[in-house]
Amino acid sequence: MRQMTKAEACRELAVSLSTLDRRIASGEIEARRERHGRRHRIYVMLDDDPLKNGVNAKSQGTLLDVARERIRGLEEQVALLQSQLASEKERNAGLEKAYRKERAGRDRMRRAAFVLGLVAAGLFGLLAASVLVG
DSSP states (O other): OEEEEHHHHHHHHTOOHHHHHHHHHHTSSEEEEEEETTEEEEEEEEOSSGGGGTOOHHHHHHHHHHHHHHHHHHHHHHHHHHHHHHHHHHHHHHHHHHHHHHHHHHHHHHHHHHHHHHHHHHHHHHHHHHHHHO
């Protein structure tokens, strides 16, 4: 038999404080009061066997079902997020490919503009030379 506070017992039994109080009042769970100054402190006495503490197999099964359902929901959420991540990676790969293609086109245009500038400068130089000579 273990002695613990009501808060500890609530956590261990996975019940609310009001449920614990009802079980104590009905005699399902043993408790004792100790005087501390002007106040009293209530200690709950729990057996090492959960079935003897008023936790029946049905309530344990319900808690297990709730936990399994929560896990199932989280697994579905993980699968959805993984799917979204894969889609975003695909989209980013496509954007990166388009960016590289556009950048290559821009580089070609810069080189062409540079060459045209050189040709224009050469033609201007020839024109200036022919005016000075002629």
